[in-house]
Amino acid sequence: MPERNLTTVMESRMPAETVRVLRDLGRVADERGAAALVVGGVVRDLLLGVPTGDLDIVVTEPAVDFGRAAAGALGGEVKAVTRFGTALLALPGGVKVDLATARSEVYERPGALPTVSGGTMDDDLLRRDFTLNSLAVAINEGDFGRLIDRFGGLADLERGVLRVLTGRSFEDDPTRTLRAVRLSARYGFRLEDGTRRLLERAVRDGCLATVTGERLLNEIVLILREPAPWPAAERLSAWGILAGIDEAWTGAPSEPVFAELARMLHPESGPALAPDAEPWVAFFAALLDAAPRERRGRVLDRLAAPRRLRDAARQADELDGFSGGRLGAADEMRRSEVRRLLDGFGPDALVLGVARRPGSVAAARIRLFVEDIRHVRAELSGSDVIAMGVAPGPAVGRVLSAVLDAKLDGLARGRAGEESLAREVARNLDTGNKAC
Secondary structure: OOOOEOHHHHHHHOOHHHHHHHHHHHHHHHHOOOOEEEEOHHHHHHHHOOOOOOEEEEEOOOHHHHHHHHHHHHOOEEEEEOOOOOEEEEOOOOOEEEEEEOEEEEOOOOOOOOEEEEOOHHHHHHOOOEHHHOOEEEOOHHHOOEEEOOOOHHHHHHHOEEOEOOOOHHHHOOHHHHHHHHHHHHHOOEEOHHHHHHHHHHHHOOHHHHOOHHHHHHHHHHHHOOOOOHHHHHHHHHOOHHHHHOOOOOOOOOHHHHHHHHHHHOOOOOOOOOOOOOHHHHHHHHHHHHOOHHHHHHHHHHOOOOHHHHHHHHHHHHHHHHHOOHHHOOOOOOHHHHHHHHOOOOHHHHHHHHHHOOOOHHHHHHHHHHHOHHHOOOOOOHHHHHHOOOOOOHHHHHHHHHHHHHHHOOOOOHHHHHHHHHHHHHHHOOOOOOOO
16 A cells, blocks of 8 residues: 555644644654654544544653753653553643654553563554554654555545454453444444454453453443443443343443433533533433443442542432422422422432433422522521520521421511421421520
8 A cells, every 4th residue: 555644644633742742842843763653543533533632642762851852952751651652742732742652562461550571663663452442543754644544444434443452352351342342333334253352251251250340431421421321332332232231231321311311411502501510420410321220330340439429429329219200200299399309419420310301300309409499598597596585406407407498488578487387397496506
């Protein structure tokens, strides 16, 4: 295949500042006698014509040394160095560059982090997950823009195919099964036949059991942070990956629930239902619907889930019970009762509660709470109640709660109405306090 130069493509699809930085870094590499390549997802997305993120550059010298030299020449700063010897270079204008030394990797056992050693550029490209991520572009001055395609990544990209570079790819790093899900769903790509067989075999042979929960969770979070996570969520189930994480996670998530969540959390116009909700948390709690309720805690344990996710999953199931009971009852319900039922539920669970029962009475009441009721506050404060003669402690909270309920139900208007009601409630409290 004849060599292809992407300089014109880079200049037309990348910000001018980014191209300038790449040329500057290429000159730094020349001065140091090193080769430098842009690698991975940046090249893939450049060829697909989609926005690219931060730059990933591989150099044939220690990345930290190159980063410090580049920072000195360009006025930037090396901000982070990892255990693998990579560095983050922050440059003026907000451009960030991830630098890595060309290296090879050996996996001592399936699922383990690799043992890294120095290597050639070809070694570095061979350690990538899929051929379309093995594409690279040279940035040295005399070679700027030359596309490097050692493994047929360009042809696979043009055909919309995901293909692994080696037969041990999924066995060496089982998280690549989740990356296959994410990339295939994002771009609408299909798995090359041999790659599909390798993935199915790796999952069937229990490869995911060799990976820590933290690493698996991180990959799932990346999937659920995609702008449209449903196609990937469907693949997680259909390809057996959820069951590979926990044998009980064999059901299918609900497309209507995911669609409703996407509408509320990523609206095309207007504010989100709950701006304080964390979208990936709500989507994850919905993904747990594919496991029996009594096994969801085990799934969360396997993934070393953080507190917010555990709380959201537990609350969402509790709220589902409420929605099938009093919260969803057809008879009239006071605003104060809605508050008492829903106060304490987090935004992630509340959004999922609406998505599970769209158009229902329960969903309407949850919306009322999220959009209106939970923002209502009494004008009186705890210190105001104490000044009435109520001793500090639980009694103050009971008085304020009664005042807020009355305000919600239209029974206490303005500060004067709240003060009058607070004194009446305080008098009736069996606390030994005497209201003034």
